[in-house]
Amino acid sequence: MPKKTIKRRATGKSPGGPRSKAMLLPPSVASVRQQCLQWHVALAAFLSAQGNGALLAQLCKAFYLAWYLCEAGYGSAEREWFVAVEAIIVAAARGGRDDLWRIDATDRPAVIRILDLHEQQLLSAPRHAITEAERRLMRFSQGDKTSPW
Template identity: 55%
Template sequence: MSPLRRKPLSKTMLLPHTASYVRELVLHNHVALAAFRAGKGNGNLLAELAKALYLAWYLQEAGFEAADRELYLEVEVILDNAARNSNNDIWFIEPAECGPVTRILDLHERRLSSAPVHAVSEAQARLLRFGRTSRRSPW
């Protein structure tokens, strides 16, 4: 096979993730947000919310259901504020700020439910590459 030709994708890679996988992931994300709403967040939960935000962005760049860039920026500011407050051992997101985060999580759920596994895997790979850079955000 020529080095320029890719191996054909398997059926599994061409289909979306299973509904149970998506439900489990989305539930974890919404529980993370609920913990912050209750003032019980932590660094791991904050990282999960940031991961969902950035994966949603990368899936949008791959052509899946668009949202305004301003929504991503708004959620990034909310998560940045939560990270800054954690320096004072405050792990909280104001209830009024949970709406935009919820919209991103719901958007992410719809994308995970429709995007083929290979597209999600590529978005995850992009997130890992981004994590190894000094860039502040992917946009």
């Protein structure tokens, strides 16, 4: 007996309701540049052993959002890039226990690669995709998993 398929009627509406024009466009270049500046200032602080928990959280948010946006089809990166940066972040957090918030200069290229990827994602991804990535990050942060990848 053949399987019966169910066809959804096309309504022209996106799941989750209609989206405003602003949600269909990427963030402004000025707002993306402001965020990028904050990440690079945070990284500079860690490179000079002057980081802190708040700056680490900024970098973590950028890395995890980059992952979720890649999964949504905005940009591409090797999983290993994220694993490597996660190890760098974990080491920086461990150093924070001794009040030495630092990222080694040899780790800078790996961090920059993900930050550059995320900048390109923010310049091209519509806001609704970024909002969904932020929701996924929030769910991840409330769960038991130690890594989204």
